[in-house]
């Protein structure tokens with residue numbers, strides 16, 4: 144499974160990329176707004192750090208304006224993937240952008256049929272929002288399982304990008320159900336790497352080794 148990082152914070156992206164774990168980045172208007180910096184500057188900087196798909200979302204809600212914004216965003220760097228919301232205007236824009244060779248990530252997917260529609264119009268990435276389904280008491284992963292199955296039934300090239308990941312359990316389940324990608328906030332990504340027994344074990348190994356007075 145590919146790991147994307149879900150943030151527009153360049154320091155976090157730089158740090159996680161240095162671990163060798165990051166295959167791409169997802170941003171959204173809320174994450175961008177948090178940076179307080181010009182959109183294109185942040186995108187350019189991210190593209191210098193990570194050599195993989197970098198999702199940048201449109202903010203228009205009408206197809207022709209979305210296409211215009213998408214084309215502008217795609218010009219920032221060859222790795223930019225335009226993010227369009229899962230609304231009818233977003234599907235129109237996805238279809239048009241895909242026809243022009245621009246990759247699109249359809250975001251805010253909450254049902255398998257929304258995912259199927261996005262795949263049919265040419266989306267490269269499909270983003271189901273797991274955490275937000277959990278927030279309203281639904282099983283977010285049921286839709287991911289269905290999406291994985293549907294895409295394999297018909298051989299669509301779109302990749303399932305599990306989004307709105309809030310916990311290490313979400314990440315584990317994404318891998319268990321065979322999602323192509325999970326996009327993970329920095330804090331959650333870090334949590335997945337730690338275990339107290341790893342730290343304790345290392346402490347003991349090093350203490351024993353120090354007693355030998357040797358160097359490697």
Ligand code: E4P
Pocket residue numbers: 149169170171250270272274275306307308326
């Ligand atoms: C994904 O592309 C979105 O940016 C993100 O995962 C949304 O997560 P949230 O529901 O925690 O805001």
